[in-house]
Amino acid sequence: MRKNNISYAKYGYLFSIPFVLAFLIFNLYPTIYTVIIGFTDLRGLGRTTFKFLEDPFENYKSILNNATFIRSLQTTFIIWIFNFIPQVLLALLLTAWFTNRRLKVKAQGLFKVLIYMPNIITAATIAILFNSLTGYPKGPLNDLLMKLGILDAPMNFHLQSGTARGVVSFIQFWMWYGHSMIILIAGVLGINPTLFEAAEVDGATPTQIFFKITLPRLKTILLYVLVTGLIGGIQMFDIPRLFLWGGPDNATLTSSVFIYNQAFAGSYLYNRASAASMIVFIIILVLSGILFYSMRDRAEIKLKKTERNRLKEEKRMGAVR
Amino acid sequence: MKGMRATTNLTKTGIYIVCIFLSVLSIFPFWVMFMNATRSTFEIQQNSIGLVPSKFLLSNWEILQGKTFDPIVGFVNSMLVSTGATLCAVYFSSLTAYALVAYSWKLRQPFFTFIMAVMMIPTQVSGIGFYQFMYRIGWTNSLWPLIIPATATPAMVFFMRQYLMASLSLDIVDSARIDGSREFHTFNRIILPIMKPAMATQAIFTFVFNWNRLFEPLILLTDGDKYTMPIMVSLLRGDIYKTEYGAVYLGLSMTVLPLFIVYFALSKHIIAGVALGALKE
Known part of the structure; x- marks a missing residue:
């Protein structure tokens, strides 16, 4: 990059300055600040001064002993599982259909546009819309289920923890399966088409092709969907917060709503909320780590190992010679 | 058959x-x-x-x-936030991506690795600290803290870098230099137009993301005149x-x-x- 003896390297630094400054000030500093607050007595609306606690982990201990927090973690997990598993399964099924070379499903563009649509609508709006739709005793969902003969009497979806969680899971599922589908389809379209052609020539059935060629090749993209889904799912806030404000009886109180309630309502326990967000962050890190570890390509690792052994062998042979 | x-x-x-x-x-x-x-x-x-x-x-x-519930106030505020944040994010991400692609500097690779590492960190982790910081400098009830931080959007820098790597030939930069164009001018006049397709895609998503955002406005804005659309909805x-x-x-x-x-x-x-x-x- 050197021409006429002028070094342009300084522009690399210069042009990165706005990003770095904004990152340091609005991202790194608040993160460190949050960590610090977790070890202090900072609480109460409008307070900004604090001193460190004698037992630095007091907030962590009290959060980990807080039954509501533990339950919020379970709630988050339950709602996530019941949204994510059907979401990925349906997305995979639709991907298999839409990319099936023999079926050639028509109007794919239209289906994709409609199926993806809920994803761009404001989650806050959707939460309140579903609150109205699932109303009791008169509400569109109750009316519909009774007209179809599925229910004899209206059901209060907001009162039981099972149905309340079910609705939240459904909303998340409904908002996100189209997104997962489009990403997976893009992944399939990125696979070398000669692989499919060869399989077809060899007489493989579409089912065989999907499970033996498509799915193994989708591993990286699936991992991407899984990790982003996990990080997003654990932070789920808008829907559970506005659908029933975490109720009934904390059944839809996810960990993010718990943190919000600790810090910005009641006694404004910034310190406890900070400790809780750190715990949630550590959980996200550990789970993503496990995902990466379990999804890494075993065949590739094996290949690398044999390659390394071969090199070692050659070196030794060379030394002997 | x-x-x-x-x-x-x-x-x-x-x-x-x-x-x-x-x-x-x-x-x-x-x-x-x-x-x-x-x-x-x-x-x-x-x-x-x-x-x-x-x-x-x-x-x-x-x-x-x-x-x-005031949809007009909500609309105007959301418009300001989303437009401002999108402009910040798209412009500065492009600039940072250009720095990563067009110049060879010592910290280039470490800086890129760093961007990859922080890309996945959830924003809510820093929520409490961010609120306290904004409260101390008197930026609660202001739209600025919803706009300026978009200047650092790691995921977009990553995306723009990939795009530039595939579509930018450094010969263009060199010939601009021979013509006497200053580096910053080259970026604004020659590079940005090349990046238009990538910028448009990213702009749509950033705009919608900011339009829909609830958490940060909810903790920062208490004054009804400053409410964004999602907060208006929550009312x-x-x-x-x-x-x-x-x-x-x-x-x-x-x-x-x-x-x-x-x-x-x-x-x-x-x-x-x-x-x-x-x-x-």
């Missing part, structure tokens, strides 16, 4: 039925919402699913007015609207309508953009 075709046709019919069902599932809640926005509370109580519009749109609008959950079904549906509709217009006008680009985002790996 004939039997096989019959099964294929049967499978295809099944697939179309499922796809049509899923499409209806996407539209139906919004259809009910738009229709109920034009129906009176009495009508909704009689039959909560209306598939055709009624004539109470204006009276629902009158009920909405004069209460806390519809309040007690004063408890029995005003039609008005609530109308309020919700008003927040969805702009998104619908944008989505159906740009849906092709949006779908292509989602697919592109996945392939950046």
Whole structure:
């Protein structure tokens, strides 16, 4: 990059300055600040001064002993599982259909546009819309289920923890399966088409092709969907917060709503909320780590190992010679 | 062979039925919402699913007015936040990506590794510290803390870098230098136009993301004049609207309508953009 003896390297630094400054000030500093607050007595609306606690982990201990927090973690997990598993399964099924070379499903563009649509609508709006739709005793969902003969009497979806969680899971599922589908389809379209052609020539059935060629090749993209889904799912806030404000009886109180309630309502326990967000962050890190570890390509690792052994062998042979 | 075709046709019919069902599932809640926005509370109580519009749109609008929900203030604030944040994010991400691609500097690789590492860190982790920081410098009830931080958007820098690597030839930069163009001028006049397609895709997503954001505005804004659209929406959950079904549906509709217009006008680009985002790996 050197021409006429002028070094342009300084522009690399210069042009990165706005990003770095904004990152340091609005991202790194608040993160460190949050960590610090977790070890202090900072609480109460409008307070900004604090001193460190004698037992630095007091907030962590009290959060980990807080039954509501533990339950919020379970709630988050339950709602996530019941949204994510059907979401990925349906997305995979639709991907298999839409990319099936023999079926050639028509109007794919239209289906994709409609199926993806809920994803761009404001989650806050959707939460309140579903609150109205699932109303009791008169509400569109109750009316519909009774007209179809599925229910004899209206059901209060907001009162039981099972149905309340079910609705939240459904909303998340409904908002996100189209997104997962489009990403997976893009992944399939990125696979070398000669692989499919060869399989077809060899007489493989579409089912065989999907499970033996498509799915193994989708591993990286699936991992991407899984990790982003996990990080997003654990932070789920808008829907559970506005659908029933975490109720009934904390059944839809996810960990993010718990943190919000600790810090910005009641006694404004910034310190406890900070400790809780750190715990949630550590959980996200550990789970993503496990995902990466379990999804890494075993065949590739094996290949690398044999390659390394071969090199070692050659070196030794060379030394002997 | 004939039997096989019959099964294929049967499978295809099944697939179309499922796809049509899923499409209806996407539209139906919004259809009910738009229709109920034009129906009176009495009508909704009689039959909560209306598939055709009624004539109470204006009276629902009158009920909405004069209460806390103010869609115009929400719209203007959300417009300011989303436009500002999108401009910051797109411009500075492009600039940073250009720094990563066009110049060789000592910290280039470490800096890129760093961007990759922080890309996945969830924003809510720093929420409490961010609030305290903004409170101390008196930036609560201001739209700035929702705009300026977008200057550092690691995921977009990553995306822009991949795009530049594939589409920028450094010869262009060199010939601009020979013509006496200064580096910053080269970026603004020559590089930015090259990046237009990538910028457009990223702009749509950043705009929608900021339009829909609830958490940060919720913790920072307490003054009704500063509320963004999602906060305005959350007011519809309040007690004063408890029995005003039609008005609530109308309020919700008003927040969805702009998104619908944008989505159906740009849906092709949006779908292509989602697919592109996945392939950046």
